[in-house]
Each structure stands twice: as C-alpha cells, then as structure tokens.
Amino acid sequence: MDKFTKLTSSAIPLAIENIDTDQIIPARFLKATDKEGFGENLFRDWRFNKDGSINTEFPLNDKTYSGSILVAGDNFGCGSSREHAAWAVQGYGIKVVVSSFFADIFKGNALNNGVLPIQVSPAFLEELFAEIKKDPTTLIEVDLGNQKITILSADSSEDFDISDYKKTCLINGYDDIDFLVSNKDDIEAFEGSRA
Amino acid sequence: MKKTLFDKVWDAHVVKEMKNKLQILYIDKHLIHEVTSPQAFNELEQRGIPVFRPEQIVATADHNTPTTDQHLPVKDEMSRKQLEQLNKNCAKNNITLYDLGHKYNGIAHVMAPELGITQPGMTMVCGDSHTSTHGAFGSIAFGIGTSQVAQVFASQCLLLEKPKSLRITVNGTLKPGVLPKDVILYIIAKLGTNSGTGYFCEYAGTVFEEMSMEGRMTVCNMSIEMGARGGMIAPDETTFDYIKGREFAPQGEEFDKKTAYWKTLPTDEGAVFDQEYHFKAEDIEPMITFGTNPGMGIKIHENIPAEDNASFEKSLAYMDFKKGQSLVDQKINYVFIGSCTNGRIEDFRAAANYIKGKTKADHVTAWLVPGSQQVAKQIEDEGLKDIFEQAGFQLRQPGCSACLAMNDDKIPEGEYCVSTSNRNFEGRQGQGARTILASPLVAAATAINGKIIDITKQAV
Ligand code: SF4
Numbered sequence: 001m002d003k004f005t006k007l008t009s010s011a012i013p014l015a016i017e018n019i020d021t022d023q024i025i026p027a028r029f030l031k032a033t034d035k036e037g038f039g040e041n042l043f044r045d046w047r048f049n050k051d052g053s054i055n056t057e058f059p060l061n062d063k064t065y066s067g068s069i070l071v072a073g074d075n076f077g078c079g080s081s082r083e084h085a086a087w088a089v090q091g092y093g094i095k096v097v098v099s100s101f102f103a104d105i106f107k108g109n110a111l112n113n114g115v116l117p118i119q120v121s122p123a124f125l126e127e128l129f130a131e132i133k134k135d136p137t138t139l140i141e142v143d144l145g146n147q148k149i150t151i152l153s154a155d156s157s158e159d160f161d162i163s164d165y166k167k168t169c170l171i172n173g174y175d176d177i178d179f180l181v182s183n184k185d186d187i188e189a190f191e192g193s194r195a
Numbered sequence: 196m197k198k199t200l201f202d203k204v205w206d207a208h209v210v211k212e213m214k215n216k217l218q219i220l221y222i223d224k225h226l227i228h229e230v231t232s233p234q235a236f237n238e239l240e241q242r243g244i245p246v247f248r249p250e251q252i253v254a255t256a257d258h259n260t261p262t263t264d265q266h267l268p269v270k271d272e273m274s275r276k277q278l279e280q281l282n283k284n285c286a287k288n289n290i291t292l293y294d295l296g297h298k299y300n301g302i303a304h305v306m307a308p309e310l311g312i313t314q315p316g317m318t319m320v321c322g323d324s325h326t327s328t329h330g331a332f333g334s335i336a337f338g339i340g341t342s343q344v345a346q347v348f349a350s351q352c353l354l355l356e357k358p359k360s361l362r363i364t365v366n367g368t369l370k371p372g373v374l375p376k377d378v379i380l381y382i383i384a385k386l387g388t389n390s391g392t393g394y395f396c397e398y399a400g401t402v403f404e405e406m407s408m409e410g411r412m413t414v415c416n417m418s419i420e421m422g423a424r425g426g427m428i429a430p431d432e433t434t435f436d437y438i439k440g441r442e443f444a445p446q447g448e449e450f451d452k453k454t455a456y457w458k459t460l461p462t463d464e465g466a467v468f469d470q471e472y473h474f475k476a477e478d479i480e481p482m483i484t485f486g487t488n489p490g491m492g493i494k495i496h497e498n499i500p501a502e503d504n505a506s507f508e509k510s511l512a513y514m515d516f517k518k519g520q521s522l523v524d525q526k527i528n529y530v531f532i533g534s535c536t537n538g539r540i541e542d543f544r545a546a547a548n549y550i551k552g553k554t555k556a557d558h559v560t561a562w563l564v565p566g567s568q569q570v571a572k573q574i575e576d577e578g579l580k581d582i583f584e585q586a587g588f589q590l591r592q593p594g595c596s597a598c599l600a601m602n603d604d605k606i607p608e609g610e611y612c613v614s615t616s617n618r619n620f621e622g623r624q625g626q627g628a629r630t631i632l633a634s635p636l637v638a639a640a641t642a643i644n645g646k647i648i649d650i651t652k653q654a655v
Contacts, residue, residue: 017506018388018488022620027599031259031273033233033280045622050608073506075389078422078488079620081324081338082231104392104424105324105338112342163356164215175342180350181244183211183219187352190210190221 002114003173007095007142008152010067012059013132019072020079021106025088038084039091060092064136068095071128075099076117077106086113096142098149100125111166112175118142118149124158127151144170197466200429201360201395204335204460208318210352219352223317224251226303227290227344229281230258230601231322235344236284246288248351253312254285254292257302259601262564262591265295274602299442301567301593304328304535308412309569311441315430315457320347325535325617326425327418331411332438333430333460335395338419358424359469361394362462365402367476372650374545375410376537376615376634378402379417380482384492386472391423394470397462398428402476408437409541416536417617420489429461481650483522484619484632486510491619495637496523496649513621514629515609522631523649529612530561530642531624534598537615537635538566540573546639547579555587556645562604563588564596588642600625613641 029041042060049055059065070089076099077085086109089097095115100122102110110117120128131138131151141150144167150157162170169175180187198206210219232254239246246252259274269275278295285292293299299306304325307313315333320326322344329336339353346353363382396418403411411428418426435454438444445453480494487510493499499511501518511518532538532546543563555561563583565571571593574580583590597604598616600623606612608627615638616623619630633641640650 015505016509017504020488020618020620022599022618022623026622026626027258027601028626030230030601031271031277033277034237035234045626050627075392075422078388079324079618081322081326081340083234083322083340083342086340101389101392103389103422105340109340109342112340163217165213165217165354176346176354177238177242177244177342177349180219180346180352180354183352184247184350186211186219187221187350 001173001175004095004114004116004170005144007068008139009069010065010137011069011071011098011128011132011140012065012067013129014059014070014072015129017073018075018078021077021082021085022079024077024085025082030082030084035087037091038088039093042088042092065132068093069140069142070094070097071125071132072097072099074122075101075103078103081105083109083113086110086115090115098125098128111170114170114173116142116144116170118160120149120158120160127154127156197463199360199462199466199468200333200397200427200460201335202466204316204318204333205357207316208335216356217354218357220318220355221352222320222347224253224307224312224319225347226307226319226321226326227252227254228257228303228321228323229277231341232284232344233277233280234341235322235348236288238345239348244349246290246348249289251351252290253307254281254290255300255303255306256281256295258595258599260295260594261602262594262596262604265592271602298568301569302535302538302595304412304416305538305566305570308332308408309441309567311438311444314438314444314453315434316460320353324419325416327423328412328416328535330415330418330425330427331408332434333427333457335425335427337425358395359393361391361396361423361470362468363396363398363472363474364400365398365474365476366400367402369402369476369479372481372636373479374634374636375406375413377482378479379414380484380489380492380632381479382474383417383421383490384482385474386421388420388488388490389422391418391421394423396423396426397468398426399462403428404431407541408433409539412539413536417489420617430457481634481637483637483647485514485516485522487513487619487621489617489619489632492632495647496521496651522647525611525647527611527613527641527646528558528560529606529610530559530638531564531597531612531614531616532635532638533562533564533566533596534616535566536617538564538570540570542615542635543570543574543579544577546635547582549636549639550586550588550643551582553586553643555642559642559645561588561642562597563590564604565593567593586643597624599623600628606630613638613647
C-alpha cells in the first residue's frame with residue numbers, strides 16, 4: 001500500500017448523492033482475478049454514452065476539472081461490499097474522496113487501499129462545490145498528520161476524523177494483515193479457551 | 196449489566212481489546228465466492244501466508260454462473276476463468292467448495308442456512324454485503340471487502356470497532372398480502388438508505404416473532420440497504436426447529452446443549468440501544484420502489500412523491516417516471532423472482548399460490564431463479580414447477596442471475612423489471628435497465644397482469 005501524508009491538488013466535483021458501488025464500478029467488470037485495470041472503468045456508465053462515445057458533460061471527462069481529489073455528494077459508496085470500487089477509484093488516480101457521508105464498507109475498503117475518505121460537514125461540502133465551480137483549478141490541501149482539509153483560495157478549512165490506527169497505517173503504508181498475523185498466539189489461545 | 200443480543204454475541208468473540216477502541220474479533224464461519232476471493236488468495240500467496248483455518252471456510256459459485264445448461268462448460272471466458280480460479284484456490288487450500296452443479300450449490304446466503312451451517316450466536320462474514328441475511332438466526336453476520344477476506348484467511352479474525360446498536364420494533368398483525376419483503380421495504384422507505392450506517396440492527400416485536408425463518412432472512416438481508424452492516428433477530432423455537440436435522444447442524448445431545456446456550460442470547464429486558472424506532476404492522480402495505488435506491492419506495496397504490504432536489508430528479512429521469520405519478524397500471528415487460536432476498540422455497544410458494552391456474556401476460560418475460568439447488572429440487576418435489584410452466588414462466592437454474600446481471604441474465608436497456616431482488620441502482624440488472632423492487636407476490640401478479648396492479652384490491 002502507498003504511503004500517504006499530505007496532498008495538495010485541484011479536485012473533481014461530483015455533486016450527486018447516494019452514489020452506489022454499482023455506479024463506481026458496474027458488476028460486469030468484476031470478472032477479473034487481479035486488482036489491475038479497474039480505473040479504466042470507474043463510473044463507466046456515466047462516463048460513456050449509450051453508443052460508446054464519451055459523455056463530455058460528465059465531470060471526469062470535463063477537461064476543466066483535474067486532480068487526485070474527488071468531491072462527491074452525500075452517502076458516497078453505498079451498496080455492495082465490492083472492493084473493486086476502491087480499486088477503481090485508486091486505479092483512476094484518486095487519492096482522496098471528500099463527502100458529507102460515506103457508507104461503512106466503502107470507507108473501510110478505501111482505507112485498506114491507501115485512499116483517504118474525508119467526511120466533512122454539509123456546509124463545508126457546499127463550499128467546496130461552490131469554490132470548484134467558481135474556479136476549477138482551486139487547490140485543496142489535505143494534511144493527514146493534522147487531520148485538516150483546506151480550500152487554499154478561500155482560506156477555509158475543516159478538521160476531519162480518522163482512527164489513530166488507520167492514520168498510522170496510511171502514513172506508514174501498513175495494513176491489518178501484518179497486525180493480525182502478529183497476534184496469532186492470542187488468537188490460538190482464544191480458540192483453545194472456547195473448545 | 197443488561198446486554199443486547201448483539202452485545203452477547205460480539206463480546207463472546209473478542210480475542211483482544213486494543214487501545215483506540217479497536218478489537219480483534221474472532222470469526223466462526225467464512226463464506227466465499229468466485230468474485231471477491233481471487234485477489235485475497237493472491238494477496239496471501241504473495242506474502243507467503245497460509246490459510247489459517249480452512250475448515251471454517253465454505254465456498255460456493257454463485258455471482259457469475261449461468262442459469263441454463265449448467266452441465267456444459269461456461270461460455271463466457273472471463274466468467275469461466277474466475278470459476279476455475281475459485282476451484283483451484285479451494286483445492287489448493289483444502290476448502291470445501293460447492294461448485295456449479297453440486298447438489299449444495301447456490302447463492303451463499305441461501306445455501307449456508309439451508310445446510311445448517313448458519314447457527315445462532317456465531318460470527319459470520321463473506322465478501323458480500325448481503326451476508327447480513329444470516330443474522331436472521333441471531334448470528335452476527337456482515338459483508339467485508341476483499342482485503343478483509345484476506346485478513347480472515349490469514350488469521351480467522353478482523354480488526355474492528357464495535358458498531359453502535361439499533362433496534363427496530365414492529366408490533367401488530369400484518370394485513371393479508373403483506374410479505375416480509377414489504378416490511379423491510381417499508382422500513383427503508385421510512386428511514387432512508389443511510390439511517391443504519393455505523394449500526395448493527397436488531398429487529399424485534401411480534402411481526403418478526405411470528406415470521407418464518409425465510410421471512411426473517413428476507414428482512415435481515417436488506418439491512419445493508421439502510422446502511423446497517425447487519426441485522427439480527429433473536430433465536431427462538433422457530434429458529435431451533437428450522438436448524439434441527441439439517442446437514443451441518445449439531446446433532447443429538449450436542450443440539451440440546453447448543454439450544455440451551457442459544458436460549459440465553461435474546462436481548463435482556465431493559466438493555467439499552469443507541470437508537471430505536473417503532474412501527475405498526477397495520478400501517479404497512481404491499482410496497483414498490485420508483486427510484487434508483489431501495490429507500491425510494493411507496494405503498495403500491497400511492498403516488499410518487501414530489502421532492503425538489505437534483506439527485507431525486509436524476510433518479511426519476513433514469514426511471515422515466517414523473518413526480519405525482521401512480522405506478523398502478525404501469526406496463527411491465529420483465530419480471531424476476533429470485534436472489535438471496537427472495538429466492539427461497541417460501542417465496543416460490545407465495546408466487547405459485549397466486550399464479551396457480553392463471554397464465555402470464557403474453558408480452559412478459561418472467562424468470563424464476565431458485566436461490567440454490569436444494570430450492571430447485573423443492574420446487575420440483577412440491578409440484579410448483581408444473582404450475583410455473585403451465586403459466587408460461589421460465590424456471591431457470593440457481594444463481595444470483597438478474598439480481599446483478601453478471602451472467603447473461605440481463606434486462607434490456609430502458610425496460611422495466613419488477614424484481615424481488617434487493618437493489619434498484621442504475622444499471623444493476625443490465626445497462627440502462629429500470630428496476631422496480633417488490634415482493635414475490637407483487638412480482639407474480641405483475642407477470643400475470645402484464646402491468647402493476649393494486650394487489651390490495653384483490654383477495655390474496
Ligand atoms: S443474489 Fe444478488 S444480492 Fe444476493 S449475493 Fe447474489 S448478487 Fe448479491
């Protein structure tokens with residue numbers, strides 16, 4: 001997993017609520033047996049028109065927007081447990097997703113893949129959308145160490161929550177497998193106590 | 196201290212408490228399938244870590260499997276490869292696999308309960324969000340991502356923060372024609388799709404106490420649709436009777452011993468939940484959805500509400516519906532009865548009961564897809580197959596099928612499908628397909644009439 005500490009980038013706005021994992025990566029792309037290539041099909045059915053041509057109105061295809069931060073409407077990532085959704089987001093080059101609310105499983109999956117989900121207040125989310133609309137190149141700074149997200153042009157910032165453990169994992173690029181395996185003695189003792 | 200059902204099961208599985216609120220939680224049973232496991236097996240192999248407790252894992256092929264000609268090689272190359280990969284991975288790691296064609300093959304959440312693998316008081320996980328289904332037995336069961344599948348492979352544990360607790364109580368008597376699916380669609384429509392996020396939900400009250408195990412599974416299945424990781428219902432005589440005698444259920448004295456323990460699990464009188472909701476059974480009617488998330492549901496004879504917000508309007512535009520419109524008399528060309536929500540024998544009985552002696556409307560394509568081989572066999576043994584075939588329905592072979600349309604069972608673009616599955620997301624049943632969620636009874640009635648009818652006006 002890649003390490004994450006600090007990021008300054010412009011952002012891609014996606015002002016839609018309840019974006020579910022079937023939109024993030026449609027089921028027909030789940031047939032792969034490795035983690036590569038999902039980025040190409042991120043939001044597949046929104047990025048392309050029915051005839052296969054590019055939907056230029058969709059923010060990801062709109063050249064005015066760029067960057068590795070995705071700003072999305074409330075309740076992002078609801079639906080399926082498919083980690084392919086996190087692989088698609090990460091594979092596309094997104095490092096941070098900002099929303100006013102995240103579905104549980106997506107949030108966990110993102111963190112397990114080095115993508116930082118940042119939950120902000122609805123007011124701050126509105127401000128983000130407004131600033132990006134005003135100036136698509138507006139820079140947003142994400143400081144994981146200080147748990148702070150800042151809209152640099154507006155000099156407006158908000159603190160965000162993250163568990164200390166997950167923060168350490170992101171900063172160091174660790175994951176839970178290493179940690180769990182290192183506790184094997186306790187796990188075996190637990191099994192023994194139940195037998 | 197007074198404890199909830201959830202507390203009792205959770206606390207009994209904590210291996211270790213860490214600082215910062217994290218706990219190592221022990222997992223009793225791990226179900227896996229072809230779509231969310233291959234990358235987890237790769238991960239372990241790359242790190243040189245063996246599968247820790249293969250005997251606690253059960254595998255099935257369900258998401259990607261065809262529902263016709265299952266005896267032939269799978270035509271789609273990518274699907275076939277994924278299924279072969281599962282086969283190899285299971286063989287290599289000594290994991291039991293109910294592969295395509297096996298008499299126990301089926302959707303994970305239909306197969307495990309009917310084999311007695313699912314039991315009260317257990318912790319269960321699967322790389323699938325509808326693992327919540329198993330909570331119907333009073334177990335803690337929830338969906339996990341593929342990284343977590345790898346963690347459970349490696350350690351039989353997960354590192355988690357204990358979720359908050361929520362209880363939804365529904366008392367009273369359900370009206371005729373109101374099925375468990377309507378109960379959960381009603382609850383989600385009332386509470387919204389993210390009301391349960393961060394919570395584990397217990398369903399309590401007379402409605403659930405009087406419900407069959409199949410009905411309880413339908414309800415718990417859709418807990419994730421309001422954002423909750425899982426749903427639970429206290430085990431009782433209905434639960435014990437269901438489990439008794441099943442293939443992997445405890446037998447003889449062991450069963451009695453287990454039952455005595457299971458009886459201690461229900462929530463203590465006076466235990467406190469972080470959040471509670473109450474509903475009255477009499478207020479619930481047969482439900483349908485009109486939008487692109489499961490919370491966008493109405494009583495079948497109600498009109499679509501008028502909400503002024505862009506996401507709501509985007510959703511209606513996708514469905515090609517208007518604010519204030521009624522869905523009664525809406526012409527429908529596709530009907531799907533199946534999935535881990537409503538692919539159990541009771542669902543097919545409910546459908547058959549309505550269909551018997553009738554024929555489907557000519558323009559309707561009606562697919563019936565049993566949740567498992569065992570359900571398929573029951574459909575045949577109970578004579579339901581004849582009823583369905585005489586009525587012009589297509590009875591297919593078991594699998595997830597049109598619930599997520601990974602195989603060939605896709606609803607064509609722009610078409611409406613009244614479906615007993617659990618998600619009406621854009622494109623869920625095929626690119627451009629428009630899904631209307633409903634109970635097996637409403638789905639059956641739609642197929643017969645060729646349009647949505649107000650089922651409350653018929654004696655059912
Ligand atoms: S039937 Fe549908 S919801 Fe259930 S496991 Fe299969 S794809 Fe998932």
